[in-house]
Amino acid sequence: xxxxxxxxxxxxxxxxxxxxxxxxxxxxxxxxxxxxxxxxxxxxxxxxxxxxxxxxxxxxxxxxxxxxxxxxxxxxxxxxxxxxxxxxxxxxxxxxxxxxxxxxxxxxxxxxxxxxxxxxxxxxxxxxxxxxxxxxxxxxxxxxxxxxxxxxxxxxxxxxxxxxxxxxxxxxxxxxxxxxxxxxxxxxxxxxxxxxxxxxxxxxxxxxxxxxxxxxxxxxxxxxxxxxxxx
Amino acid sequence: xxxxxxxxxxxxxxxxxxxxxxxxxxxxxxxxxxxxxxxxxxxxxxxxxxxxxxxxxxxxxxxxxxxxxxxxxxxxxxxxxxxxxxxxxxxxxxxxxxxxxxxxxxxxxxxxxxxxxxxxxxxxxxxxxxxxxxxxxxxxxxxxxxxxxxxxxxxxxxxxxxxxxxxxxxxxxxxxxxxxxxxxxxxxxxxxxxxxxxxxxxxxxxxxxxxxxxxxxxxxxxxxxxxxxxx
DNA sequence: ACAAAAGTGTTTGGAATACACCCATGC
DNA sequence: GCATGGGTGTATTCCAAACACTTTTGT
Numbered sequence: 001x002x003x004x005x006x007x008x009x010x011x012x013x014x015x016x017x018x019x020x021x022x023x024x025x026x027x028x029x030x031x032x033x034x035x036x037x038x039x040x041x042x043x044x045x046x047x048x049x050x051x052x053x054x055x056x057x058x059x060x061x062x063x064x065x066x067x068x069x070x071x072x073x074x075x076x077x078x079x080x081x082x083x084x085x086x087x088x089x090x091x092x093x094x095x096x097x098x099x100x101x102x103x104x105x106x107x108x109x110x111x112x113x114x115x116x117x118x119x120x121x122x123x124x125x126x127x128x129x130x131x132x133x134x135x136x137x138x139x140x141x142x143x144x145x146x147x148x149x150x151x152x153x154x155x156x157x158x159x160x161x162x163x164x165x166x167x168x169x170x171x172x173x174x175x176x177x178x179x180x181x182x183x184x185x186x187x188x189x190x191x192x193x194x195x196x197x198x199x200x201x202x203x204x205x206x207x208x209x210x211x212x213x214x215x216x217x218x219x220x221x222x223x224x225x226x227x228x229x230x231x
Numbered sequence: 232x233x234x235x236x237x238x239x240x241x242x243x244x245x246x247x248x249x250x251x252x253x254x255x256x257x258x259x260x261x262x263x264x265x266x267x268x269x270x271x272x273x274x275x276x277x278x279x280x281x282x283x284x285x286x287x288x289x290x291x292x293x294x295x296x297x298x299x300x301x302x303x304x305x306x307x308x309x310x311x312x313x314x315x316x317x318x319x320x321x322x323x324x325x326x327x328x329x330x331x332x333x334x335x336x337x338x339x340x341x342x343x344x345x346x347x348x349x350x351x352x353x354x355x356x357x358x359x360x361x362x363x364x365x366x367x368x369x370x371x372x373x374x375x376x377x378x379x380x381x382x383x384x385x386x387x388x389x390x391x392x393x394x395x396x397x398x399x400x401x402x403x404x405x406x407x408x409x410x411x412x413x414x415x416x417x418x419x420x421x422x423x424x425x426x427x428x429x430x431x432x433x434x435x436x437x438x439x440x441x442x443x444x445x446x447x448x449x450x451x452x453x454x455x456x457x458x459x460x461x462x
Numbered sequence: 463a464c465a466a467a468a469g470t471g472t473t474t475g476g477a478a479t480a481c482a483c484c485c486a487t488g489c
Numbered sequence: 490g491c492a493t494g495g496g497t498g499t500a501t502t503c504c505a506a507a508c509a510c511t512t513t514t515g516t
Binding site (some may be wrong): 413415416419420423439440 | 476477478479480481482484485486487
């Protein structure tokens, strides 16, 4: 971190950065975390939080560190989205960035008070502002991967609290697949699948109160095994 | 490429490399291309072909260039597998590698005569030798992504000739999913899906001769649209 | 009163699964 | 003649899709 120190190599090397696509579902809308850039390039534009890789860390560790530094959220990234290397993606020079997807639960949406100039904000996935760098590319790929993950992994349950209602879950799926599902079929499908277990209704029974469910890990894997056979 | 020239940066940078997982299906087995390393580290061990990123190219372009240089195969990579950054993955120092998946057709399996010391060879995916570096990690992730691609994209048809038989296609699926499918159900599924069109039997009709099909792009997309609804 | 949100059940069609036999070829 | 590989059909089961009404709460 010494500004005077120079690093010298026999061959050209690119600068390596990481970016975080952080998801949060507030029970109503799926949202992504953006920060408003305080410096050039792209000053005042919105971007995914990220920064430069350091010498003693993997890309995954760098992503987690940068996220914590910039937003106070301390959560390991879930999966790689991809690595972006367009020659002109950063006007400062040749940088290559690996983007990660991080999933947070509603209870984890607390943003630390902005200590650096950067302003952080959640944006609904279907109402995103213009993004800096090639972050539109990252966004596109993130959305696609999210759909694949929703098909094949228990990712949805890492975006909701441990206890959730089916209408809530359906709103999450609608946001991810950009499609409105039939409420009755949606509920039937997931209840019959064995993926969800109803939670004993705490106390007062209001007739039409939403029923809470929790994710059933064992049920999920037997369900996936059945489903993941032929292509 | 001047050995004397030094590159100097204000901050530390990693060396960036690319690796290619090249697939070929010979009608019977799915195979991957490996080269035997001629130099340390991991001298004489098998590895995926790859090399260092250069200044004026994207990762995708570097992957294609390296593949051509090392094997004579000139084919653009199809998709990224991931970026691998373990601190100890290369004993020479800190390198980060992005791996790509490349699909070739049976007719494209000609390896150029080895002009560098490297020896290149196709290995059946289920009979791979020990690999150099962290290439076992790359292999694992490549196999997983291939399964996802087989579920959602026309990748299988980029691994077969334009005209193919259903038993051939079934062997390909068996290799990818490591599962034996029922021949009758497999055929029924794909014939009824509209993805495949039978090819007019050229001339002589032998009673039990295999029937040739070709991939039907339009049929594929209407099929996917139906299938890709709920999770 | 009315709109909004959540609960519930039935029917129908299509796809996945399971399963057996015939024909031709090569050894 | 036997093993191998390829073609074909039927019955069942399960899941997906379509579809309407009631209750409660809040305005």
